[in-house]
Amino acid sequence: MIDGTERCREDGKEKRGSRAILAFPGVGCLSHWEWSSLLEAAGGVCNLDMASRTKRRLMAETEYDYLLVGGGLQSGLITLALRARHPETRIAIVERDDAIGGNHTWCFHAGDVSPRAAEWIAPLICHRWPGYVVRFPGFERRLDVEYSAITSDRMDQVVREAMEGRPGSRLFLGAEALRVERGAVHLAGGQALTAKVVIDARGPSRSDAGPRTAGFQKFVGLEVDLAEPHGLDRPVLMDAELDQAHGFRFMYVLPLTAQRLLLEDTYFHQSPDLDAEGIRAEIMAYAERKGYKVASLVRDEKGVLPMTWSGSLPERRPVGAIAAGFQGGWFHPATGYSLPIAARVADHIADRPLETIERQGLDELVPRQRSQSRFCHLLNRLLFRWYAPRSRRHIFERFYRLPMATVERFYALRLTWADRFRLLVGNPPRGFSPRYRLTESTDR
Ligand SMILES: Cc1cc2nc3c(=O)[nH]c(=O)nc-3n(C[C@H](O)[C@H](O)[C@H](O)COP(=O)(O)OP(=O)(O)OC[C@H]3O[C@@H](n4cnc5c(N)ncnc54)[C@H](O)[C@@H]3O)c2cc1C
Numbered sequence: 001m002i003d004g005t006e007r008c009r010e011d012g013k014e015k016r017g018s019r020a021i022l023a024f025p026g027v028g029c030l031s032h033w034e035w036s037s038l039l040e041a042a043g044g045v046c047n048l049d050m051a052s053r054t055k056r057r058l059m060a061e062t063e064y065d066y067l068l069v070g071g072g073l074q075s076g077l078i079t080l081a082l083r084a085r086h087p088e089t090r091i092a093i094v095e096r097d098d099a100i101g102g103n104h105t106w107c108f109h110a111g112d113v114s115p116r117a118a119e120w121i122a123p124l125i126c127h128r129w130p131g132y133v134v135r136f137p138g139f140e141r142r143l144d145v146e147y148s149a150i151t152s153d154r155m156d157q158v159v160r161e162a163m164e165g166r167p168g169s170r171l172f173l174g175a176e177a178l179r180v181e182r183g184a185v186h187l188a189g190g191q192a193l194t195a196k197v198v199i200d201a202r203g204p205s206r207s208d209a210g211p212r213t214a215g216f217q218k219f220v221g222l223e224v225d226l227a228e229p230h231g232l233d234r235p236v237l238m239d240a241e242l243d244q245a246h247g248f249r250f251m252y253v254l255p256l257t258a259q260r261l262l263l264e265d266t267y268f269h270q271s272p273d274l275d276a277e278g279i280r281a282e283i284m285a286y287a288e289r290k291g292y293k294v295a296s297l298v299r300d301e302k303g304v305l306p307m308t309w310s311g312s313l314p315e316r317r318p319v320g321a322i323a324a325g326f327q328g329g330w331f332h333p334a335t336g337y338s339l340p341i342a343a344r345v346a347d348h349i350a351d352r353p354l355e356t357i358e359r360q361g362l363d364e365l366v367p368r369q370r371s372q373s374r375f376c377h378l379l380n381r382l383l384f385r386w387y388a389p390r391s392r393r394h395i396f397e398r399f400y401r402l403p404m405a406t407v408e409r410f411y412a413l414r415l416t417w418a419d420r421f422r423l424l425v426g427n428p429p430r431g432f433s434p435r436y437r438l439t440e441s442t443d444r
Pocket of ligand 1: 071072074075094096097101102105108178203204258303306308318331336337339340342438444
């Protein structure tokens with residue numbers, strides 16, 4: 001017996017661990033769980049031939065091509081991308097909740113995803129609009145760019161369909177991953193699963209972003225049925241004709257059906273604290289002002305998304321499992337959103353042979369994500385640290401006066417150097433202008 005903190009070689013691979021690992025010739029390195037199963041299968045008698053055969057059977061049962069830890073947005077998209085390009089891939093998803101996808105409405109612009117990704121994302125889309133409106137005091141713009149929404153329920157349904165009846169694939173729901181490492185995942189309850197590629201996408205709760213390294217986009221959303229049609233033909237992405245005393249604030253309005261709206265009151269703020277009850281009351285007051293007669297509440301959602309100005313960047317050649325999704329730094333720091341980047345990661349994985357992903361992880365994508373994120377860090381630092389809360393809306397107002405192509409590339413996190421320049425300087429003023437900041441400094 002050797003201690004797992006020492007190195008142990010099997011099939012040319014190195015295994016490390018913090019707990020005891022048993023090693024016998026012809027059997028290789030086994031975890032406690034594997035040994036318990038072996039001894040159980042062998043009636044408690046340690047017959048090495050039998051143990052070896054049983055181990056091979058156990059490994060065959062549990063070895064997947066891809067093992068996705070956390071059944072949220074990132075894992076859902078990777079599953080669909082892999083199914084589209086390599087239908088026979090053996091995939092396992094480990095999710096601690098009883099369903100895939102949590103409780104979100106994920107929206108995105110058509111330009112956020114590649115044309116190939118658009119094909120496998122299509123079954124997820126529940127709502128599609130030809131464009132949207134942004135509204136500020138004294139300025140309104142209709143943007144004609146397709147905007148789509150995915151619900152968690154649809155994600156759950158489509159991912160289940162992609163997994164069910166596929167030989168060698170399995171969905172582990174209500175399964176908590178305790179330890180995630182290269183090639184293996186250890187579940188609460190002692191089960192260990194193995195795969196050629198393990199992808200850790202356990203989501204924002206594992207991110208270390210806090211008030212010292214991030215501001216926050218926080219919101220409460222109420223999906224409501226109305227007594228009468230609302231009359232909106234497209235979403236209002238930002239209605240900033242609201243009190244701005246506590247930082248940039250806007251209402252986000254999605255017309256889901258002729259009489260159903262998702263109303264989301266959104267704040268960009270230094271603190272992650274969310275006064276959900278107070279915000280619900282604000283939403284109902286907004287609905288009344290707009291003449292939306294709320295008949296019933298369908299569902300609600302809330303979120304506190306970090307808008308980081310340092311840290312949370314993806315690493316090259318990570319040790320252990322591949323870190324994907326929000327926790328791996330694969331999100332948009334200046335919107336707090338993930339979908340465009342999660343789709344890019346999924347596309348990247350599905351476009352390459354498994355052996356390449358096993359060897360290189362997401363290395364090829366890292367430099368661009370780091371460069372784009374660093375620029376967004378600068379924007380966030382300026383937004384949250386340079387400007388007084390009530391002045392922040394001007395930055396967004398100016399942003400929405402920029403050419404449509406820049407707006408699209410901003411949301412897709414594909415900013416060119418010209419876009420970056422345009423975002424920071426130039427007319428109209430009152431964007432990230434130092435002169436404006438100085439004149440407004442008494443506003444803090
Ligand atoms: C209400 C709301 C609305 C949003 N709207 C948008 C939007 O419109 N567009 C957009 O791009 N982004 C949006 N976001 C942000 C986006 O949802 C997240 O950034 C995104 O879901 C992150 O994807 P992920 O796969 O990394 O993590 P998640 O989607 O959070 O998935 C992580 C999963 O891992 C599971 N998990 C965690 N720990 C374990 C464990 N130990 N074992 C097993 N499972 C575990 C969790 O239960 C969860 O299901 C929204 C967020 C919220 C809260």
